[in-house]
Amino acid sequence: MSLDTQLEAATSEYQRLQKELSDAIEARQRLDSQFQENEVVQKEFKLLKDDANIFKLIGPVLVKQDKSEATTNVNKRLDYIRSEIKRVETQLADLSEKSEKKKFEVCR
Amino acid sequence: MGKLRPKKRPFQFTIPSTPSSLARKEDTMTTSVAPKQQTIELTDLDLTQLSEVKKQLEEELSHLTSSFGQLKQVQTRFQDCIASVETIKGGKSGELVDTDKVIVDVGTGYYIEKGLDDALKFYAEKVEFVKNNSETLQQTITSKQNNLKSKK
Numbered sequence: 001m002s003l004d005t006q007l008e009a010a011t012s013e014y015q016r017l018q019k020e021l022s023d024a025i026e027a028r029q030r031l032d033s034q035f036q037e038n039e040v041v042q043k044e045f046k047l048l049k050d051d052a053n054i055f056k057l058i059g060p061v062l063v064k065q066d067k068s069e070a071t072t073n074v075n076k077r078l079d080y081i082r083s084e085i086k087r088v089e090t091q092l093a094d095l096s097e098k099s100e101k102k103k104f105e106v107c108r
Numbered sequence: 109m110g111k112l113r114p115k116k117r118p119f120q121f122t123i124p125s126t127p128s129s130l131a132r133k134e135d136t137m138t139t140s141v142a143p144k145q146q147t148i149e150l151t152d153l154d155l156t157q158l159s160e161v162k163k164q165l166e167e168e169l170s171h172l173t174s175s176f177g178q179l180k181q182v183q184t185r186f187q188d189c190i191a192s193v194e195t196i197k198g199g200k201s202g203e204l205v206d207t208d209k210v211i212v213d214v215g216t217g218y219y220i221e222k223g224l225d226d227a228l229k230f231y232a233e234k235v236e237f238v239k240n241n242s243e244t245l246q247q248t249i250t251s252k253q254n255n256l257k258s259k260k
Contacts, residue, residue: 044214055218070218
């Protein structure tokens with residue numbers, strides 16, 4: 001009986017870990033697509049002349065922005081996303097290790 | 109052990125994600141863990157696990173297929189953009205005053221003013237980009253489909 005309860009606890013713990021893991025994977029994918037989008041914009045900025053007109057969509061309004069300002073903005077975003085990806089990456093490694101351990105607990 | 113607790117154990121561990129670590133652990137544990145967890149031999153899996161594998165593959169496939177559809181849609185959208193710019197270029201633009209330049213949405217909330225030819229080039233590149241991606245995706249889908257078929 002106690003074996004059963006133990007097993008059940010381990011199983012639910014394992015399921016929780018799996019859920020967290022899939023959440024982290026989702027977050028990782030989202031970050032990846034954001035990163036790519038920003039990268040494309042950055043590339044586009046590089047091709048532009050310095051006096052090109054750049055607008056930023058703020059709410060319903062297009063606001064004109066300096067190229068330098070826009071570029072630093074995008075660069076900053078890329079840096080941020082990069083650090084976020086690193087964070088989620090370690091989280092992922094951590095979680096998969098934990099869930100692997102749980103798996104053995106359940107199997108045992 | 110299958111007889112001891114046949115129903116209780118959920119078979120979510122279809123294929124071990126890291127077989128190497130599993131194998132290592134098993135060397136020291138002489139009992140319980142069934143060898144079928146170790147290898148990915150399909151014939152060794154039981155029915156529940158097989159259907160899990162199948163389900164997983166099907167999910168992947170449907171995800172990929174929907175991504176493919178999205179890519180196709182995006183491609184058409186960009187092609188529409190090209191058509192629009194070309195209409196302006198052709199001078200059939202009714203009430204528009206400034207027809208030399210257009211504002212192009214480059215993503216993440218940024219818009220860039222571009223000459224007509226630049227805009228056309230921009231969209232043509234986008235279409236090409238999306239096309240390449242969907243071709244790669246198409247290949248992935250085909251190979252997954254083959255996987256799935258061989259499992260039946």
